[in-house]
Amino acid sequence: MIGYVEGETLVHRLDPRTKLFVQAALAVAAFAHTTPRGLLVLSTAVLGICRLSATPVARSLRSYRAFLPFLLAGPLIEGATLGAPWFVPADAATPALASYRVLLLLLVSTAYLRTTRVRESRAAIQRLLPGRAGVVLGAGVGFVLRFLPLLRHDLATIRAAMDARLGSERSLYERVRLIGVTGLRRVLARADRFALALQARCFAWNPTLPRLDPTWRDAPAVAAGVALLVWAVG
Amino acid sequence: MTITVADVTYRYNGDGTDADAATAALNGVSLTVDDGDVLVLAGPNGSGKTTLVRLCNGLLTPDAGEVRVNGTPVDDAPVAARSSVGMVFQDPRDGFVAATVGADVAFGPENLGLAHDEIDRRVDDALAAVRMDGRATDRIDELSGGERERVAIAGALAMDPDHLVLDEPFTGLDWDARRSVLNRLDHLRHRGVSVVIVTHDLRDLAVLADRTVALADGRVALDVADPSPEALTDLGVRPP
Amino acid sequence: MSTPTDSVELVGDEVTGNVARAVLFAAATSATAPVDMVHPLAPNVPITLQTLWVYLAGVVLGPVWAGVAFVLYLLAGLLGLPVFAGGNAGLGVLLGPTGGFLFGFPLAAMTVGAIAHGTGGLTAPDAVSIPRLVVALLAGTAVVYAAGAAGYSLVQAIGPVAAVSAVVLPFLPVAGLKVAATVAIVRSDALIAR
Numbered sequence: 015m016i017g018y019v020e021g022e023t024l025v026h027r028l029d030p031r032t033k034l035f036v037q038a039a040l041a042v043a044a045f046a047h048t049t050p051r052g053l054l055v056l057s058t059a060v061l062g063i064c065r066l067s068a069t070p071v072a073r074s075l076r077s078y079r080a081f082l083p084f085l086l087a088g089p090l091i092e093g094a095t096l097g098a099p100w101f102v103p104a105d106a107a108t109p110a111l112a113s114y115r116v117l118l119l120l121l122v123s124t125a126y127l128r129t130t131r132v133r134e135s136r137a138a139i140q141r142l143l144p145g146r147a148g149v150v151l152g153a154g155v156g157f158v159l160r161f162l163p164l165l166r167h168d169l170a171t172i173r174a175a176m177d178a179r180l181g182s183e184r185s186l187y188e189r190v191r192l193i194g195v196t197g198l199r200r201v202l203a204r205a206d207r208f209a210l211a212l213q214a215r216c217f218a219w220n221p222t223l224p225r226l227d228p229t230w231r232d233a234p235a236v237a238a239g240v241a242l243l244v245w246a247v248g
Numbered sequence: 249m250t251i252t253v254a255d256v257t258y259r260y261n262g263d264g265t266d267a268d269a270a271t272a273a274l275n276g277v278s279l280t281v282d283d284g285d286v287l288v289l290a291g292p293n294g295s296g297k298t299t300l301v302r303l304c305n306g307l308l309t310p311d312a313g314e315v316r317v318n319g320t321p322v323d324d325a326p327v328a329a330r331s332s333v334g335m336v337f338q339d340p341r342d343g344f345v346a347a348t349v350g351a352d353v354a355f356g357p358e359n360l361g362l363a364h365d366e367i368d369r370r371v372d373d374a375l376a377a378v379r380m381d382g383r384a385t386d387r388i389d390e391l392s393g394g395e396r397e398r399v400a401i402a403g404a405l406a407m408d409p410d411h412l413v414l415d416e417p418f419t420g421l422d423w424d425a426r427r428s429v430l431n432r433l434d435h436l437r438h439r440g441v442s443v444v445i446v447t448h449d450l451r452d453l454a455v456l457a458d459r460t461v462a463l464a465d466g467r468v469a470l471d472v473a474d475p476s477p478e479a480l481t482d483l484g485v486r487p488p
Numbered sequence: 489m490s491t492p493t494d495s496v497e498l499v500g501d502e503v504t505g506n507v508a509r510a511v512l513f514a515a516a517t518s519a520t521a522p523v524d525m526v527h528p529l530a531p532n533v534p535i536t537l538q539t540l541w542v543y544l545a546g547v548v549l550g551p552v553w554a555g556v557a558f559v560l561y562l563l564a565g566l567l568g569l570p571v572f573a574g575g576n577a578g579l580g581v582l583l584g585p586t587g588g589f590l591f592g593f594p595l596a597a598m599t600v601g602a603i604a605h606g607t608g609g610l611t612a613p614d615a616v617s618i619p620r621l622v623v624a625l626l627a628g629t630a631v632v633y634a635a636g637a638a639g640y641s642l643v644q645a646i647g648p649v650a651a652v653s654a655v656v657l658p659f660l661p662v663a664g665l666k667v668a669a670t671v672a673i674v675r676s677d678a679l680i681a682r
Contacts, residue, residue, distance in 0.1 A: 016577060017568065037579050048645070080574050084585035087654050088644035112645035116584050123578030127568040133351065135567035149499075150507055154560045157511040158518065159347050159569055163389050165512070165519035187665050194540055194673035198548075201512045202678070204342045209501075209508035211343030213307055214335040215403065216327055217504055218359040219497040225364055327496045360496055 016077060016127050025067035025129040029228040030138035032235045033126050036063075039239040039246070040122050044115050046246035053114055059242075060118045067125040074124045075117060085113040132159055137224035149219055157208075164204070172196045249318050249410040249442070251281040251304050251333065256313030258299055272296045274303075275466040276313070281411060285442040286433070286456050291463035292484035297446045298338075300463065301413045304444075305333040318410065331360060334404025338416040340396060349375070349391075349399050350384025356407040374402040377439075378432050394425025398432060405436075412436060413444045430456060449486050509549055510557035517541040517561050517593075518571035536573050539632055539663070542593050543625050543670040546600025548679070550610045554601045558594035565590070586655070588639015592632040600628035614679050621674060625667045633663070 025033070044056055064071050093106030132155070140152030176184075176192055184192075258274040274296045281287055291297050302308040303315050306322040306329050315322045322329040337343050346352040353374055357367040375381045378398035391399065397417055404412055414433075418426050433443050434456055445453065450460070454474075462470035462483045469483055480486070499507070520537045545554035565571040565582065572581050572590065582590055603624035604616045616624075633656045641651035 017570070041579060041583055078576070078580075080576075081584055081586075084640070084644070084654075088585075088646045088650075091650040091654065092646050108645045112643060116580070116643060119583050120578070120580030123580035127578050130568065132568050139563065139567065150510075150556065151560060151563055153345075154507065154511055154514070154556075155564050155567055155569070156346055156351070157507075158515045158560060158564045158571070160344055160352075160388070161512060161515035162518055162569060162571070163347075164341065165515045169516075169519050186662075187669055190537065190540065190666060190669040191672045191676075193537060194544065194669055195676045195678045197516060198544055198673060199678040201516050202509070202548075205505070205509040205512040207337065207342035208512065209505045210302075210307060211337060211340075212345070212499075212504050212508060213501060214305060214330060214337070214343075215345070215356045216330050216359040216407070216496060217499045217507075218361070219499055220361060220495070221358040222361055222364065222367060327494075327498060 016074070016124050018131050019068075019128045021068060021129065023066060023068050023129065024231065025063070025125060027229075027231060028129075028235055029226060029232050030130050030134040031142060031226070032228065032232040032239070033130055034135075034138060034142075036235055036239040036242070037122055037126050039242040041119055043242040043246040044118060048108075048111050048115050050111070053111060053118070056115075056118055059238075060121050063125050064121060067129045069121070069125040069128055071121065074121060077124075078117075078120050081116070081120075085116060088113055132156075133224070134226070137226050140223055141226060146219055149221070153217075153221075161204070161208075165201070168200045169193070169197060172200075249283045249332075249440075250316075251279075251411055251442075251444075252316040252319075253277060253279040253300070253303065254314050254316070256300075256303060256310040256315060258296075258303065258308065258310050272299055273466045274299050274310075274463075277463070277466070277468055278313075279461060279468065279471070281442050281444060283410070283442055284437055284440050286437050286458050287442070287444045288450060288453050288457040288460045289444055289446045289463070290448065290450060290460060290480065290483070290485045291469075292448060295463040295484075296466040297463055298415055301335070301415060301444065301446055304411075304413060305330045305335055307335075327360075331356070331407040332410045334401075334407055334409035334412045336397070336400045336404055336412070336414040336417060338419060340400035343400060344388050344403075347387060347389070348384070349380065349386045349388060349402075352388060352399065353384075353402045353406045356403060360407065370406045370408065371402075374405040375399075377405055377436065378402045379428070392425065393421050394428050397421065397425070397429050401429075401432065405441075409441065411442045411444065413446070415446045416448070417445065418447065418449065448484075450480065451486065506549065506553045506556075510545075510553050510560055513541055513545045513549065513554075513557040514561040514564060514571075517545075517558070518564065518569065537666070538573070538593070539596075539629070540666050540670060540673075542597045542632065543600055543628055543666070544673065546597045546602075546624065546628060547604050547613045547616065547621070547670070547674050549597075549601065550605050551598045551601030554597035555594050558597045561593060562590060583643065585640050585643050586636070587643060589632060589636035589655075591639060592635025595635060596628040596631040599631045600624045603627055613674055616674070618671065618675075621671055622667070625670055629663050629667060633659070 088109035089106035092109045093101050093103060095102055136152055136155045139155060140148050143151055172193055176189060256274055256277050272294045277300060289297050299308060303310055306326045317329045317332050320328060344352045345355045350371055353371045354367050357370050375384060378401050380398055380402060417429055437443055459473055460475045461468060462485060464483050470479060517538050520541060545557050549557060561571060565577050566579055568577045570577050604621060605611050637651045637656050640655045641648050
């Protein structure tokens with residue numbers, strides 16, 4: 015699983031908003047220039063980012079191996095023909111480039127996740143999104159972070175209880191139904207108690223926002239992001 | 249600094265939000281909580297204890313009667329009422345808003361719009377008051393039951409309340425955890441915070457409590473400094 | 489009491505309740521992501537119950553807050569919470585081959601909610617008629633798979649027919665099963681007194 019890794023790299027010290035922006039700019043550029051030359055330029059950029067953020071390339075890519083069938087299926091399906099010559103490499107080229115683009119974007123987002131705490135990302139969202147949407151979504155991401163382990167635990171106990179009562183012999187339909195009924199009951203009960211706690215703690219539309227302190231270091235990164243966008247559009 | 253409950257009546261199905269079984273009806277209840285009081289609110293399940301405390305900070309609205317916090321009707325100033333009456337819910341697990349201790353305790357002061365320095369100061373103070381100083385980066389999921397209860401108390405304290413209400417704070421706590429929570433409550437009352445403990449189990453609360461109020465069927469059945477064991481047993485409360 | 493409280497704008501009770509439910513649905517969907525079941529007939533097709541929560545959110549929360557729940561889910565994943573299938577996260581996954589399904593979640597949840605509840609405010613979930621519920625869930629399913637196929641086609645630069653055969657057809661039998669289970673769940677006592 016990819017997550018934050020303690021560190022002091024240049025990328026760690028960037029403002030999360032800068033990192034989100036560069037990431038987005040890179041994605042736009044990658045979709046605009048899915049050509050051998052375009053991807054070569056982007057590969058250089060991505061490898062540079064990995065370097066600056068101490069992101070191990072091979073190990074990171076291995077963690078996404080679940081995507082491999084999807085990435086291979088594209089070129090194989092498009093390149094295959096029903097008779098001789100059975101496979102036309104030229105037809106497979108475009109999907110293959112697209113698969114490569116996916117790998118580049120996975121690497122960039124890995125670099126972001128390894129260098130940015132969820133808390134910082136949340137602060138960025140709360141400041142980037144205006145008004146009430148920013149409050150609901152920014153605070154909401156923090157709340158999801160809080161409840162994720164609780165609900166994992168709930169679902170694990172539900173499944174264990176089900177298995178204990180000859181669950182493995184029940185039909186798939188019956189298992190899905192049982193998980194849903196029990197899970198929904200817990201979700202709604204937790205939501206009721208959580209809502210009450212939010213009210214008691216004065217959940218407000220205008221809270222003090224978390225601190226974010228952009229520095230001069232962000233300037234070159236923002237400039238690089240702008241350059242990528244200009245290249246993508248031009 | 250007082251909470252004044254005057255002749256309050258509360259019924260089911262007022263606005264559709266009270267289908268919760270925890271909020272039983274109340275019938276003409278009056279009660280005053282003064283500065284630094286430690287009040288034990290007892291009574292069997294369904295007697296209306298939880299309803300009563302939720303009326304004190306505007307989480308519920310009475311059908312008749314009035315609740316005032318520090319002289320102001322709760323409905324007129326909900327923010328003042330909610331920050332002045334800190335609330336710690338039964339099994340606080342669903343009441344935490346953040347994954348780590350410090351971030352959770354900061355939530356109340358952030359909502360009050362305080363400056364960062366003031367928020368930091370309050371978080372430090374609140375954690376120190378419950379002997380959880382230096383634990384701000386701990387994950388809430390990895391705390392023991394007693395530590396969790398104390399962090400929940402710190403979350404309420406960070407709003408700088410005059411009153412602290414705890415709903416069944418000892419459920420599921422072992423003896424040591426229970427003692428550590430009691431010890432912190434005693435410390436708070438010496439800082440002038442009044443404490444209301446809602447419970448159906450009075451063991452070892454006698455030393456701490458200035459008064460014991462017992463509810464039965466939505467009415468105040470008892471309001472005395474030193475309840476006799478017989479009177480409590482008759483009301484379905486386990487005596488100390 | 490030293491705290492100034494006049495400037496605090498409290499979030500209203502109703503919105504607070506909806507935020508809490510949206511959060512819990514997003515978290516439940518995330519918690520379901522890493523646990524896969526295996527289909528007895530097609531052991532190589534993983535079954536995640538994430539779409540179950542998409543359906544339930546639409547029916548229980550209605551179109552607006554079900555949409556919020558899944559926007560929140562996507563955002564949590566974008567920012568690094570391990571909420572996507574396999575415990576993954578990040579922009580690379582959202583823009584990856586299965587990203588279309590993920591973007592389909594909020595759209596589908598809103599579709600289910602809009603059809604189940606209509607335009608005249610929310611109906612009690614267990615009061616939505618069965619035919620209406622089934623239509624809502626089938627429409628939601630269509631949205632998820634259409635978005636999934638469109639995303640795959642776009643991201644992998646392959647034709648729509650190839651995309652549908654790769655990412656839709658293998659999953660359809662299980663999709664039907666989840667729709668049926670959702671109907672049963674909505675009609676169960678999990679929703680009583682709410």
